[in-house]
Each structure stands twice: as C-alpha cells, then as structure tokens.
Amino acid sequence: MVSEKYLNKVFLASDVYAACVQHALTTERQEIMGLLIGEVDEDTYESHITACVILHRSDKQPDRVEISPEQLCTASMHAEQLAKKLDRPIRVLGWYHSHPHITVWPSHVDVRTQWMYQRMDPLFVGLIFSVFQNDTQNRSNQLQITCFQASERISEPERREVELVIKPLPFHKYNLEGIANLPRILIQEEVDCHTIKDSDIQDELANLHNDSFQTLAIVDIVSKVSKPLCEDLEDRRKALKVRIEALKRLKESFTST
Incomplete structure (x- = not known):
C-alpha cells in the first residue's frame, strides 16, 4: 500500500529542462527516458530537481520505455557522487520520458509505471515531454510538458x-557534461543494437549490409545531434563572452567614479 503522501509542487532547474528537451528532440521515432535527481522538502512536499541522468536504451520502442534495476542503481550511484560533491542530500526523485507525435498526457502504462515507483518512494514524480506535435495553423512544432x-x-x-x-x-557543469555526452550515448545504443542483431549472422554480405545501416545511423546522429549541439554550445559560449565583457565595462565604470 502506497502512503497517502503526494507532492504539492515541483521546481525544475532550467538547465535540467534544457537537457531533457535536448534529449527528447533527438528522435521522433522512439521514446527516450532518463532519471531526475535533486532534493525533496519533506515538510512542504516540494521537489527540487537539479540534475538528470540520460539513460542508455537497450530496447527502442515508439510507444513505451522501461527502466531496468541496473539503470536505477547506476543513477543512484551518480546521485550519491553528486551529493558528496555538492554536500547536499541529493537522490533520485523522478523519471522523464518523451511522447513523440502524441499527446503529452500519460498513458495507462505510464500511470502504472509511476504507481510502481511510488510504492518505493511516495514522492517520486514523472515528467513527460511531448515533442514533434505539428501545429498546422502556425506551421510549427509544439513542445509540451506535464508533471x-x-x-x-x-x-x-x-x-x-x-x-x-x-x-x-x-548551466551547471554536471548538466552541461550530460548534454555533451548525449551523442556518445546515442551512438553506443546503435552499436549495441547492431551487435546484438548481428551476433548470430554468419553471412558476410548480410553483415556488410547491417554494418552499412549502422554507419548511416551514426552519421545521422552526428549530423542531426552532434553538429547542432556543438553549434548551440558555441553560440552560448560567445553570448557568455559578450556578457562577461559587458560586466567588466560596467565594473570599470563604477570603480572609475
């Protein structure tokens, strides 16, 4: 029986939001998933999400995602390391996944999965990012989020x-590192997926064919994820540099008077 404790409010750090959105936009064919890390105020029942862990998918599906006990354990270890580094009681307190091309509302499977997590932690929370929803009137894609x-x-x-x-x-360094590591995770998913599929194939032509598809998938990740990500980070670096120079000039104007 789950305790009748429920969250009143969730505070999501903007850099974590950016990381989750970046992850959700990497594919419009399958759902992605990750875990949320932060602190919970037991007095007010408010959750403060300050980091996330992007999970490696062993099974790609367009309509469901699953978190294995091993992944949950790995995320818990990451939270413990971050807690020691920041000297704060940080732990795994939620999960997120995407809904490409479908409504933002959780399915019955999502609700049951969430219910399972709450049996272990009544204040566990779920986030869903609905992406690639076409707005025909404005000719644009919508992004929605629900908690x-x-x-x-x-x-x-x-x-x-x-x-x-x-x-x-x-942006905190640990969340920036998570975003920068995203292409590596996606590429490793492709390598592992093709390795499993090709393990029992003895035909050289079939292996060559599958290797070609793996190469195409990796090139697609580089062109659609790695390259735009690098350009975005470079733009952020330039904007920060301009901001730093402006602050230096402002400081000089104050000290000179």
Missing part, C-alpha cells in the same frame, strides 16, 4: 497532475 504522480483508486491508479515551476538558473 504527474499516480493516485490510489480501487480498480487501478489514476493520473494526478502536479504543479511544475521552471527555475531560471545558469
């Missing part, structure tokens, strides 16, 4: 929406 928990019912758990607040914060 939810599961509430107990007699027949089956139901969705319970939680207020979400995005806190404007500068």
Whole structure:
C-alpha cells in the first residue's frame, strides 16, 4: 500500500529542462527516458530537481520505455557522487520520458509505471515531454510538458497532475557534461543494437549490409545531434563572452567614479 503522501509542487532547474528537451528532440521515432535527481522538502512536499541522468536504451520502442534495476542503481550511484560533491542530500526523485507525435498526457502504462515507483518512494514524480506535435495553423512544432504522480483508486491508479515551476538558473557543469555526452550515448545504443542483431549472422554480405545501416545511423546522429549541439554550445559560449565583457565595462565604470 502506497502512503497517502503526494507532492504539492515541483521546481525544475532550467538547465535540467534544457537537457531533457535536448534529449527528447533527438528522435521522433522512439521514446527516450532518463532519471531526475535533486532534493525533496519533506515538510512542504516540494521537489527540487537539479540534475538528470540520460539513460542508455537497450530496447527502442515508439510507444513505451522501461527502466531496468541496473539503470536505477547506476543513477543512484551518480546521485550519491553528486551529493558528496555538492554536500547536499541529493537522490533520485523522478523519471522523464518523451511522447513523440502524441499527446503529452500519460498513458495507462505510464500511470502504472509511476504507481510502481511510488510504492518505493511516495514522492517520486514523472515528467513527460511531448515533442514533434505539428501545429498546422502556425506551421510549427509544439513542445509540451506535464508533471504527474499516480493516485490510489480501487480498480487501478489514476493520473494526478502536479504543479511544475521552471527555475531560471545558469548551466551547471554536471548538466552541461550530460548534454555533451548525449551523442556518445546515442551512438553506443546503435552499436549495441547492431551487435546484438548481428551476433548470430554468419553471412558476410548480410553483415556488410547491417554494418552499412549502422554507419548511416551514426552519421545521422552526428549530423542531426552532434553538429547542432556543438553549434548551440558555441553560440552560448560567445553570448557568455559578450556578457562577461559587458560586466567588466560596467565594473570599470563604477570603480572609475
């Protein structure tokens, strides 16, 4: 039986939001997933998400994602390391995944998965990023986000929406490293996927054919993820450099008077 404790509000750091969105936009064919790290105020039942862990998918599906116990353990170890580094009680407190081309609302499977996590931690929370939703009127893609928990019912758990607040914060090094590591994770997924598929194939032509598809997939990641990511980070670097120079001039104007 899950405790009747529910979150009142979730505060999501803006750099974590950027990392999750970047991850969600890497593919419009399968769902992606990750875990959320931060602190929970047990007095106010408010969750403060300050970091995320991008998970390696062993099985790519267009309509579902699963988190293995090994991945949960790895994320917990990452949270412990971050807690020691920051000297704060940081732990795994939620999960996120994407809904490409479909509504932002959690499915029955999502709600049941969330309910399972809440059996271990009543204040565990879920985020869903709906991406690649076409707005025909404005000819643009929409991005939506929902924050939810599961509430107990007699027949089956139901969705319970939680207020979400995005806190404007500068990029922290550990979240920037997570974004920079994203292409490596995606490439490793492709390598592992083709390695499993090709393990029992003895035909050289078939192996060559599959290797070609793996190469195409990796090139696609480089062109659609790595290159735009590098350009975005370079633009951020230039903007920060301009900001630093402006602040230096402002400091000089104050000291000269």
